[in-house]
Amino acid sequence: MKAVSEIRKEQDREARGAKTRQDILQAAVHVASAEGLEGLTIGRLADELRMSKSGLFAHFGSKEELQLAVVSKARDIFVREVVDPAFKRDRGLGRLLAMLDEWLAYVGRSVFRGGCFFMASAIEFDSRPGKVRDLIAGLSRSWLDALETEARYAQALGQLDPHVDTAQLAFELHALVHGANWYYNLFEDKRAFERARTGILDRLRHGATPGLLRLLGEKSAARMKTISKKTKRKESR
Amino acid sequence: MKAVSEIRKEQDREARGAKTRQDILQAAVHVASAEGLEGLTIGRLADELRMSKSGLFAHFGSKEELQLAVVSKARDIFVREVVDPAFKRDRGLGRLLAMLDEWLAYVGRSVFRGGCFFMASAIEFDSRPGKVRDLIAGLSRSWLDALETEARYAQALGQLDPHVDTAQLAFELHALVHGANWYYNLFEDKRAFERARTGILDRLRHGATPGLLRLLGEKSAARMKTISKKTKRKESR
DNA sequence: GTACAAAACGAACGATCGTGCTAAGACAAG
DNA sequence: CTTGTCTTAGCACGATCGTTCGTTTTGTAC
Numbered sequence: 193m194k195a196v197s198e199i200r201k202e203q204d205r206e207a208r209g210a211k212t213r214q215d216i217l218q219a220a221v222h223v224a225s226a227e228g229l230e231g232l233t234i235g236r237l238a239d240e241l242r243m244s245k246s247g248l249f250a251h252f253g254s255k256e257e258l259q260l261a262v263v264s265k266a267r268d269i270f271v272r273e274v275v276d277p278a279f280k281r282d283r284g285l286g287r288l289l290a291m292l293d294e295w296l297a298y299v300g301r302s303v304f305r306g307g308c309f310f311m312a313s314a315i316e317f318d319s320r321p322g323k324v325r326d327l328i329a330g331l332s333r334s335w336l337d338a339l340e341t342e343a344r345y346a347q348a349l350g351q352l353d354p355h356v357d358t359a360q361l362a363f364e365l366h367a368l369v370h371g372a373n374w375y376y377n378l379f380e381d382k383r384a385f386e387r388a389r390t391g392i393l394d395r396l397r398h399g400a401t402p403g404l405l406r407l408l409g410e411k412s413a414a415r416m417k418t419i420s421k422k423t424k425r426k427e428s429r
Numbered sequence: 430m431k432a433v434s435e436i437r438k439e440q441d442r443e444a445r446g447a448k449t450r451q452d453i454l455q456a457a458v459h460v461a462s463a464e465g466l467e468g469l470t471i472g473r474l475a476d477e478l479r480m481s482k483s484g485l486f487a488h489f490g491s492k493e494e495l496q497l498a499v500v501s502k503a504r505d506i507f508v509r510e511v512v513d514p515a516f517k518r519d520r521g522l523g524r525l526l527a528m529l530d531e532w533l534a535y536v537g538r539s540v541f542r543g544g545c546f547f548m549a550s551a552i553e554f555d556s557r558p559g560k561v562r563d564l565i566a567g568l569s570r571s572w573l574d575a576l577e578t579e580a581r582y583a584q585a586l587g588q589l590d591p592h593v594d595t596a597q598l599a600f601e602l603h604a605l606v607h608g609a610n611w612y613y614n615l616f617e618d619k620r621a622f623e624r625a626r627t628g629i630l631d632r633l634r635h636g637a638t639p640g641l642l643r644l645l646g647e648k649s650a651a652r653m654k655t656i657s658k659k660t661k662r663k664e665s666r
Numbered sequence: 667g668t669a670c671a672a673a674a675c676g677a678a679c680g681a682t683c684g685t686g687c688t689a690a691g692a693c694a695a696g
Numbered sequence: 697c698t699t700g701t702c703t704t705a706g707c708a709c710g711a712t713c714g715t716t717c718g719t720t721t722t723g724t725a726c
Binding site: 449480481482483484485487488 | 703704705706707
Binding site: 226227228230231305306307311312314315316318319320328329332333359360363364366367368370371372374375377378379384387388390391 | 462463464465467468542543544548549551552553555556557565566569570596597600601603604605607608609611612614615616621624625627628
């Protein structure tokens with residue numbers, strides 16, 4: 193057992209160290225998104241933060257622990273940028289659409305330098321067993337499940353045809369955003385997002401119940417205005 | 430100008446060296462698909478082939494040249510494994526479907542250890558300017574265009590509704606295979622391919638002309654047998 | 667003030683990176 | 697056989713990798 197004062201002291205220390213740790217992770221997450229989790233280097237990171245290699249290293253103890261911390265940090269950013277805004281919407285079709293829209297927007301505003309952090313790290317680690325891979329796979333699974341869960345809510349709420357295979361739907365919606373991330377980052381072409389959104393709306397419209405189809409139509413029309421107005425003319429060359 | 434004999438001699442040398450070069454690239458392409466093009470290391474590769482680092486290095490002159498050669502080699506393999514089989518089919522919907530099927534099959538039989546080589550390297554290099562990135566982007570563009578071209582043929586042949594936006598269609602088909610590659614390699618779950626194929630057939634059916642819809646239905650039924658028979662039971666848990 | 671613990675540092679470890687430089691071996695031309 | 701060219705090897709370079717170790721700095725408790 194520790195005295196109160198000792199605990200107090202430790203908390204202060206931790207708070208002080210935690211500040212540095214967060215600064216490190218903030219920088220690390222952006223380096224990793226551009227260079228990959230394996231390309232992320234302790235020396236390079238220390239230089240960027242004007243710290244000593246050993247001082248930085250002491251916060252994590254091993255490179256793998258650093259990578260795990262970076263993935264967790266990326267998760268926090270993803271939650272803040274995508275999940276939280278979307279979850280302000282009511283459950284069901286509205287939230288599902290918001291999740292996809294926020295996700296596309298987060299790719300589009302390049303929250304991470306190298307596109308969606310999790311798509312990049314998933315492909316980097318998918319054939320590299322270990323804790324890092326497991327963590328990435330788990331987070332990816334959760335997000336995919338969250339999409340499917342929302343589709344099920346939409347069914348329960350009568351917004352989506354109950355005959356629709358929600359796992360299939362989640363797979364396809366996910367694939368469309370994946371495709372947009374790929375297209376946008378490789379070709380630097382913002383049309384990727386229109387394409388993805390068109391696909392998403394088609395998938396959702398396909399299983400929408402007649403009553404809610406109008407609702408969806410309104411929503412989508414309102415949202416599409418922002419993006420597609422300028423590019424629509426370009427497309428009809 | 431060179432004498433005939435000199436040219437003859439050089440060709441022999443080249444042929445001898447080219448054999449070694451091909452052996453190197455064969456190994457390199459598989460290492461790169463698992464570890465990434467940047468993770469591919471000259472020393473590691475030399476060990477694997479029981480060559481000296483410098484002897485191997487002399488074939489390329491720089492790491493970037495090696496990477497470029499590896500990407501070209503991967504292209505050759507992709508052509509042999511996917512493009513050639515698909516292009517035996519007649520132009521139009523048949524070939525388009527064959528391209529996607531062969532592509533999925535090539536991902537499924539893990540021609541490269543780390544999933545589809547080009548998806549992995551595209552994401553690795555998309556935020557890393559240089560010749561390698563340009564080469565990958567060019568090849569990706571060609572393949573995407575090839576999909577769209579075939580869709581246009583399908584329209585010209587009356588197999589596909591001429592109102593369908595072929596660029597949009599190609600984007601979505603590509604995204605579905607992309608999604609399957611991601612899902613399969615991350616979760617090691619072969620259902621990825623059923624999902625992708627279901628999505629692909631939905632996309633094609635959507636714009637199919639009434640006459641050819643029956644044809645498509647037959648084709649898809651014949652092909653689906655092979656894959657989904659065993660997994661269909663698993664799914665209905 | 668002294669005592670103590672956490673945080674950060676500096677220097678070095680062995681390993682490996684990409685890349686040169688030089689020489690040995692293989693083989694064809696004269 | 698000599699000569700020249702191409703292939704492969706040997707060796708070393710400076711840099712950087714992840715990691716360890718002992719020390720110094722910093723800030724709080726007494």
